[in-house]
Amino acid sequence: MPQITLKSYQQAALNALGAFARAAQMKGPALAFGEQAGRPYNPDPFGAVPCVCLRIPTGGGKTVLAAHAVPLLARAWRATDAPVAVWLVPSDTIRSQTLKALQTAGHPYRAALEAHYGPGVKVCALEDVAQIAPPDWGRQAVVVVATIQSFRIEETGQRNVYSFSEAFEPHFRGTDAQRLAVLQPLPDAVVAAEEAAQDGKGVLKGFVGQPRWSLANWLALHEPILIVDEAHNTKTDKSFTALKRLNPSFILELTATPIPGQNQRAVPRQRAGAGCGKHDQAANCPGRASARLAAGRLCSGANPTRTGSRGAEGRGRGRLWRQGLRAPHRAVPGAKRG
Structure with a gap:
C-alpha cells in the first residue's frame, strides 16, 4: 500500500x-x-508547553495527519531524529486499529513514519514499552499507542502505568540522578513516605523521595510529543493531570x-x-x-x-x-x- x-x-x-x-x-x-x-x-x-489542536472534519484524515505530524514536530520543536511520541486514543477499539496500522509495513500510516525513520521505527502498546532496550531510546523513534484511560485516574496506584515495576530497573539504573531530577516536580512521580509505609512488600522503603521505576515515569523522562485523538473528550481536570504526568514537550490534539x-x-x-x-x-x-x-x-x-x-x-x-x-x-x- x-x-x-x-x-x-x-x-x-x-x-x-x-x-x-x-x-x-x-x-x-x-x-x-x-x-x-x-x-x-x-x-x-x-504553561510553557505548546498545545495545538488541529480541527479536521469527520473523514478528513486525522490519523494520517497525526502520523505526518510526529516527524514534523520532532524536527521543528525537538530537533531530533529519534523522538518519543505517545499517541492517545479514546477507546481500546481505536487503539487496536491505530496500533495495527502503524505497525503494518506498507500501510500509509506506517509509511509516513518510515519515510523519516526507516523500518527501524518502533511502534508499540504500553505492555511492550519495557521490552525496548534502554540503548534504543534516543537512537530510534518510538511511538507508544494507548488509551487516555490508561493514564486518567485519581489514584495512581490503581493504574499499572504508575506502579513501581522491576521491569524498568535496567532503564532507571542506567540513568544519572541529574536527568532523573526532571521527574521531581511532576504529579505523583515520586515515592512518598506514606506510600512506602503502606507497601506490604517493602519494595518502596528505599525509594522515598525518589522517582518510581514506572512506565509513566520512563515516558515522562523522554518528554514525549503527545498526540491526543478525539481531543474533545479530554477536557477535564483529571485528563489534564494525566497529560501533565507524562511531562510532554508538545501536545497535538485532533478533533x-x-x-x-x-x-x-x-x-x-x-x-x-x-x-x-x-x-x-x-x-x-x-x-x-x-x-x-x-x-x-x-x-x-x-x-x-x-x-x-x-x-x-x-x-x-x-x-x-x-x-x-x-x-x-x-x-x-x-x-x-x-
Missing part, C-alpha cells in the same frame, strides 16, 4: 503546524501564537468537534476536497482554545468543559469568554470518528 498523497488542506494544516512550532522555538508559544492567530494565547493548563472556547479560522471548502466539511482548521488548544495556523489554524485556551457544564469548570468557561475567546460551535454528541 503506497504512501498517501496529502490533500491540499491537509498539507496546509501541517505547514501551519510546522510554522508555529518553528516560531515557538524562537519566540515562545505565546508570541508565536499571537502573531499567527492574531489573538491572545491562553497558556492554561500546560472534528472542538468545544466552546476555541478560536478558529476556516479553510475554504473548495480546498478541503471530497469528504470534508465546510471548515477545516488547525487550532492550538492548551486547555481548549484555538489559534489558527496559517491556512490551517491554531487554537489556544483553557476550557476544560463542554457546553452545559456547571460549577468551577463552568466558571472556567466563562473566564475564557471574558478573555474574548470565541466559541466556534457546540460539540456534536455521537459524532463519527474521522
Whole structure:
C-alpha cells in the first residue's frame, strides 16, 4: 500500500503546524501564537508547553495527519531524529486499529513514519514499552499507542502505568540522578513516605523521595510529543493531570468537534476536497482554545468543559469568554470518528 498523497488542506494544516512550532522555538508559544492567530494565547493548563489542536472534519484524515505530524514536530520543536511520541486514543477499539496500522509495513500510516525513520521505527502498546532496550531510546523513534484511560485516574496506584515495576530497573539504573531530577516536580512521580509505609512488600522503603521505576515515569523522562485523538473528550481536570504526568514537550490534539472556547479560522471548502466539511482548521488548544495556523489554524485556551457544564469548570468557561475567546460551535454528541 503506497504512501498517501496529502490533500491540499491537509498539507496546509501541517505547514501551519510546522510554522508555529518553528516560531515557538524562537519566540515562545505565546508570541508565536499571537502573531499567527492574531489573538491572545491562553497558556492554561500546560504553561510553557505548546498545545495545538488541529480541527479536521469527520473523514478528513486525522490519523494520517497525526502520523505526518510526529516527524514534523520532532524536527521543528525537538530537533531530533529519534523522538518519543505517545499517541492517545479514546477507546481500546481505536487503539487496536491505530496500533495495527502503524505497525503494518506498507500501510500509509506506517509509511509516513518510515519515510523519516526507516523500518527501524518502533511502534508499540504500553505492555511492550519495557521490552525496548534502554540503548534504543534516543537512537530510534518510538511511538507508544494507548488509551487516555490508561493514564486518567485519581489514584495512581490503581493504574499499572504508575506502579513501581522491576521491569524498568535496567532503564532507571542506567540513568544519572541529574536527568532523573526532571521527574521531581511532576504529579505523583515520586515515592512518598506514606506510600512506602503502606507497601506490604517493602519494595518502596528505599525509594522515598525518589522517582518510581514506572512506565509513566520512563515516558515522562523522554518528554514525549503527545498526540491526543478525539481531543474533545479530554477536557477535564483529571485528563489534564494525566497529560501533565507524562511531562510532554508538545501536545497535538485532533478533533472534528472542538468545544466552546476555541478560536478558529476556516479553510475554504473548495480546498478541503471530497469528504470534508465546510471548515477545516488547525487550532492550538492548551486547555481548549484555538489559534489558527496559517491556512490551517491554531487554537489556544483553557476550557476544560463542554457546553452545559456547571460549577468551577463552568466558571472556567466563562473566564475564557471574558478573555474574548470565541466559541466556534457546540460539540456534536455521537459524532463519527474521522
